[in-house]
Amino acid sequence: xxxxxxxxxxxxxxxxxxxxxxxxxxxxxxxNKGETLAVVGESGCGKTVTSKSLMRLIPEPPGEIKExxxxxxxxxxxxxxxxxxxxxxxxxxxxMIFQDPMTSLNPTMKVGxxxxxxxxxxxxxxxxxxxxxxxxxxELVGIPNPAKRARQYPHEFSGxxxxxxxxxxxxxxxxxxxxxxxxxxxxxxxxxxxxxxxxAELQEKLGTAVILVTHDxxxxxxxxxxxxxxxxxxxxxxxxxxxxxxxxxxxxxxxLLQSVPRLGTGNKAELYSLGGTPPDLIKPPVGCPFAxxxxxxxxxxxxxxxxxxxxxxxxxxxxxxxxxxAPKIELPEALRVGGIE
Amino acid sequence: xxxxxxxxxxxxxxxxxxxxxxxxDSEQILRPSMTYWQDAWRRLKQNKIAMGSLILLALITxxxxxxxxxxxxxxxxxxxxxxxxxxxxxAQHWFGTDNLGRDTFARVWIGGRVSIIIGLVGALIDTLIGxxxxxxxxxxxxxxxxxxxxxxxxxxxIPYLIVVILVSLIVGKGxxxxxxxxxxxxxxxxxxxxxxxxxxxxxxxxxxxATALGASPKRIILRHLLPNTLGVMIVxxxxxxxxxIFGEAFLSFIxxxxxxPNTSWGSLAASxxxxxxxxxxxxxxxxxxxxxxxxxxxxxxDGLRDALDPKLRQ
Amino acid sequence: MARFLLKRFAYMxxxxxxxxxxxxxxxxxxxGDPLSGMxxxxxxxxxxxxxAKYGLDKPVIVQYGRFMKNLVLHGDLGESLAxxxxxxxxxxxxxxxxxxxxxxxxxxxxxxxxxxLGIIAAFYRNKWPDYLVMxxxxxxxxxxxxxxxxxxxxxxxxxxxVLPTTGWGGFxxxxxxxxxxxxxxxxxxxxxxxxxxxxxxxxxxxLTAKAKGVSxxxxxxxxxxxxxxLPVITLLGPQIAMIFIGSFVIxxxxxxxxxxxxxxxxxSDRDYTMIMGQTVFMSSLFIVSLVAVDILYGLVDPRxxxxxxxx
Numbered sequence: 033x034x035x036x037x038x039x040x041x042x043x044x045x046x047x048x049x050x051x052x053x054x055x056x057x058x059x060x061x062x063x064n065k066g067e068t069l070a071v072v073g074e075s076g077c078g079k080t081v082t083s084k085s086l087m088r089l090i091p092e093p094p095g096e097i098k099e100x101x102x103x104x105x106x107x108x109x110x111x112x113x114x115x116x117x118x119x120x121x122x123x124x125x126x127x128m129i130f131q132d133p134m135t136s137l138n139p140t141m142k143v144g145x146x147x148x149x150x151x152x153x154x155x156x157x158x159x160x161x162x163x164x165x166x167x168x169x170x171e172l173v174g175i176p177n178p179a180k181r182a183r184q185y186p187h188e189f190s191g192x193x194x195x196x197x198x199x200x201x202x203x204x205x206x207x208x209x210x211x212x213x214x215x216x217x218x219x220x221x222x223x224x225x226x227x228x229x230x231x232a233e234l235q236e237k238l239g240t241a242v243i244l245v246t247h248d249x250x251x252x253x254x255x256x257x258x259x260x261x262x263x264x265x266x267x268x269x270x271x272x273x274x275x276x277x278x279x280x281x282x283x284x285x286x287x288l289l290q291s292v293p294r295l296g297t298g299n300k301a302e303l304y305s306l307g308g309t310p311p312d313l314i315k316p317p318v319g320c321p322f323a324x325x326x327x328x329x330x331x332x333x334x335x336x337x338x339x340x341x342x343x344x345x346x347x348x349x350x351x352x353x354x355x356x357x358a359p360k361i362e363l364p365e366a367l368r369v370g371g372i373e
Numbered sequence: 374x375x376x377x378x379x380x381x382x383x384x385x386x387x388x389x390x391x392x393x394x395x396x397x398d399s400e401q402i403l404r405p406s407m408t409y410w411q412d413a414w415r416r417l418k419q420n421k422i423a424m425g426s427l428i429l430l431a432l433i434t435x436x437x438x439x440x441x442x443x444x445x446x447x448x449x450x451x452x453x454x455x456x457x458x459x460x461x462x463x464a465q466h467w468f469g470t471d472n473l474g475r476d477t478f479a480r481v482w483i484g485g486r487v488s489i490i491i492g493l494v495g496a497l498i499d500t501l502i503g504x505x506x507x508x509x510x511x512x513x514x515x516x517x518x519x520x521x522x523x524x525x526x527x528x529x530x531i532p533y534l535i536v537v538i539l540v541s542l543i544v545g546k547g548x549x550x551x552x553x554x555x556x557x558x559x560x561x562x563x564x565x566x567x568x569x570x571x572x573x574x575x576x577x578x579x580x581x582x583a584t585a586l587g588a589s590p591k592r593i594i595l596r597h598l599l600p601n602t603l604g605v606m607i608v609x610x611x612x613x614x615x616x617x618i619f620g621e622a623f624l625s626f627i628x629x630x631x632x633x634p635n636t637s638w639g640s641l642a643a644s645x646x647x648x649x650x651x652x653x654x655x656x657x658x659x660x661x662x663x664x665x666x667x668x669x670x671x672x673x674x675d676g677l678r679d680a681l682d683p684k685l686r687q
Numbered sequence: 688m689a690r691f692l693l694k695r696f697a698y699m700x701x702x703x704x705x706x707x708x709x710x711x712x713x714x715x716x717x718x719g720d721p722l723s724g725m726x727x728x729x730x731x732x733x734x735x736x737x738x739a740k741y742g743l744d745k746p747v748i749v750q751y752g753r754f755m756k757n758l759v760l761h762g763d764l765g766e767s768l769a770x771x772x773x774x775x776x777x778x779x780x781x782x783x784x785x786x787x788x789x790x791x792x793x794x795x796x797x798x799x800x801x802x803x804l805g806i807i808a809a810f811y812r813n814k815w816p817d818y819l820v821m822x823x824x825x826x827x828x829x830x831x832x833x834x835x836x837x838x839x840x841x842x843x844x845x846x847x848x849v850l851p852t853t854g855w856g857g858f859x860x861x862x863x864x865x866x867x868x869x870x871x872x873x874x875x876x877x878x879x880x881x882x883x884x885x886x887x888x889x890x891x892x893x894l895t896a897k898a899k900g901v902s903x904x905x906x907x908x909x910x911x912x913x914x915x916x917l918p919v920i921t922l923l924g925p926q927i928a929m930i931f932i933g934s935f936v937i938x939x940x941x942x943x944x945x946x947x948x949x950x951x952x953x954x955s956d957r958d959y960t961m962i963m964g965q966t967v968f969m970s971s972l973f974i975v976s977l978v979a980v981d982i983l984y985g986l987v988d989p990r991x992x993x994x995x996x997x998x
Contacts, residue, residue, distance in 0.1 A: 089894065089897060118900075122898055123900035127899075138896070149896075149909075153899070153901065153905075154900065201899065
């Protein structure tokens with residue numbers, strides 16, 4: 033397993049009129065070649081800011097990537113790169129696709145040209161070579177009649193097709209990492225499945241590593257190798273997909289898993305919903321960020337940030353329940369029987 | 374994972390009893406919530422340029438009220454003595470005198486009254502007619518809207534200044550005829566604006582939500598449609614006023630403006646312009662105040678627009 | 688597409704027709720009569736002949752019919768009432784190009800300079816170039832054209848005698864008037880372009896472009912400007928027509944024999960046929976340029992072009 037990305041102690045804040053919002057508070061993780069890492073969490077947990085920081089796409093000001101953060105791509109720290117080096121990195125080594133395909137494409141530029149742009153910049157192709165290659169890319173992402181489509185404008189595409197076009201743009205230069213920020217949230221459920229399949233298929237074909245950012249655990253089960261769960265700017269649990277789904281440790285993870293509605297859940301059971309809202313990140317809580325919403329909250333949780341407990345080589349969790357002093361807590365009823373499908 | 378540093382917290386067994394989350398304020402919102410108008414006012418106050426303009430406008434308005442009384446001279450009194458005419462600013466006539474020996478200082482402030490009143494009244498009339506017309510058109514939509522907007526488009530298609538000139542010829546000269554001439558098609562812009570806003574808002578989901586909850590049309594208009602249109606209207610009024618001041622100046626240049634002995638900034642400037650080479654200060658003062666007033670309204674309008682824009686709400 | 692054009696064209700003709708009719712009614716509502724503008728008092732018989740000759744003694748409807756017939760069938764707008772023998776159409780043909788020349792120069796300058804300033808302001812938002820551009824723009828809008836014109840005249844022709852004060856002759860006579868007229872345009876375009884650019888910069892597709900590694904220059908040119916400039920084109924329409932009217936002040940200050948000045952002297956002469964004719968000309972031009980710009984916009988914006996002209 034070759035590490036291509038290593039993030040160490042990433043801290044990102046935003047300076048607003050109301051104060052400094054600490055969006056990302058010490059996140060570390062790594063990504064191996066060809067694998068898919070899912071970053072899961074609710075709105076505002078810092079997952080999008082984290083992913084955008086990887087290519088320094090956060091506007092600074094008002095954003096600020098704090099001293100001590102390190103983002104190592106193939107050994108080189110992205111945060112030390114010059115503008116020119118960053119531009120060479122973006123689109124060629126690391127690519128990103130965004131949530132809303134409708135607004136993420138330039139409405140006055142033909143789709144083929146938007147793909148070709150990447151190739152012209154990074155591969156030094158001329159216009160006609162690049163356009164030919166774009167047609168091939170459109171074919172690769174499963175768009176029928178690619179030659180005709182390349183000469184069309186984004187508004188002539190359907191939502192699912194636009195997202196495919198976005199993927200084509202992102203993968204045109206065969207980057208080592210593809211960051212997909214909520215790629216299916218704005219799409220219909222049936223299209224969601226298609227797009228996720230496409231991403232998985234392309235990953236196999238091209239050997240691209242994928243960072244999949246989403247709030248929906250359901251989407252993640254088939255495609256991700258590893259999952260990390262974020263809450264209030266920190267990673268509270270991480271592990272392989274099996275470990276997270278079959279042996280979740282953190283109460284927040286339990287809540288997330290229980291929120292995924294499943295067919296055949298006890299007929300009279302109410303849909304599970306976790307009460308409360310995430311904490312204000314201008315004045316982050318002193319102890320565990322989840323304390324206010326956790327039904328297993330203890331006094332120590334409010335006072336101190338939990339230590340990290342290693343369960344296996346790949347599975348660790350940040351929770352006081354794992355401390356030897358803590359009472360033994362069983363997995364919630366709903367999660368126990370045979371795990372989540 | 375990064376080790377987060379805990380500062381000397383004693384980890385003792387008694388802290389590990391489950392307390393749960395009942396009774397904790399898990400949904401507290403820490404920032405005080407403000408109404409739309411409070412937030413807008415706060416933002417406007419922060420905008421120093423806009424506040425400065427507001428203060429300047431207040432000062433100019435106060436001067437137009439008390440200015441003529443400050444000067445020892447009445448604005449109408451002429452003095453044909455050769456040494457009293459066309460004087461540059463001096464100790465007795467702070468802005469100098471015009472070619473009939475009248476005190477420019479007093480005349481500038483009297484003129485200011487006229488110009489500002491024309492601006493305010495004109496903008497108000499524009500707004501009343503326009504908002505009513507646009508409101509009806511936008512609220513009902515459909516055929517009513519189509520017809521009403523066609524009429525507006527046709528009225529719009531004759532260049533505004535030409536209409537003003539022609540109507541001026543019909544109604545004559547003076548303050549009220551002037552206002553009539555300038556508002557007779559001036560309201561079209563406001564009508565279009567209000568109608569556009571209304572159409573946009575009608576489509577918004579919160580209106581649908583209110584209807585689904587059973588709100589009466591009157592309630593929807595008063596509590597949802599109006600407040601959201603008000604912002605746009607306020608900004609439009611602020612930008613409309615300088616238009617009137619300028620229009621009045623323009624008409625004065627053509628000779629259709631305010632007649633002697635009444636005066637306005639525009640007519641002061643118009644009569645001073647031919648003498649620019651000899652007595653530049655006669656043109657200077659009225660022009661200065663026209664510029665300052667228009668400038669202030671523009672800056673204030675900009676500030677208001679930013680403050681009232683719901684998308685910029687923090 | 689063709690159907691869309693046809694509809695627009697027909698609608699345009701209708702609008703012009705209604706505008707002309709309204710103007711006709713307005714002019715005939717003006718109290719007094721053309722002869723009161725003349726210096727001498729004419730004996731009643733001559734007055735009667737005068738009215739008969741120009742059909743001013745007939746009811747308004749008849750006059751209207753006569754006017755429209757002349758206009759549509761012969762392209763004739765009648766004769767000047769104040770200067771008998773002078774054809775209205777001929778007068779317009781003589782004076783309009785003068786205004787047009789100054790006006791087009793002013794618009795071209797306004798557009799180009801305004802757009803560039805707007806782009807600069809947007810990209811250096813809240814830094815000194817932005818404040819400078821906005822300052823210039825605010826000045827351009829609030830300082831009335833006669834003040835600008837007068838100042839320019841004073842500085843360049845009296846203080847530094849580099850340009851002619853007044854009159855009309857060659858290119859150098861058009862410099863100051865064009866500059867004076869362009870101030871307002873520059874300000875308007877700069878503000879509008881800045882707002883549009885800021886709007887576009889905030890869009891998601893700009894982030895996509897950045898994520899592709901597009902260079903700053905490419906970003907500005909290919910992505911931002913192309914999208915931001917489209918709505919600005921619609922501003923051109925009204926501007927083109929304003930050349931002839933708003934220019935009055937400038938023309939009188941620089942003594943330029945243009946249509947704006949002539950229009951105003953027609954007004955003071957109460958020369959109704961002249962007033963009518965010029966108004967017809969200017970209104971029609973206004974309406975036509977609005978429609979033309981509309982169509983142009985429809986052609987340039989792919990979203991409208993390809994959906995068959997439906998907005």
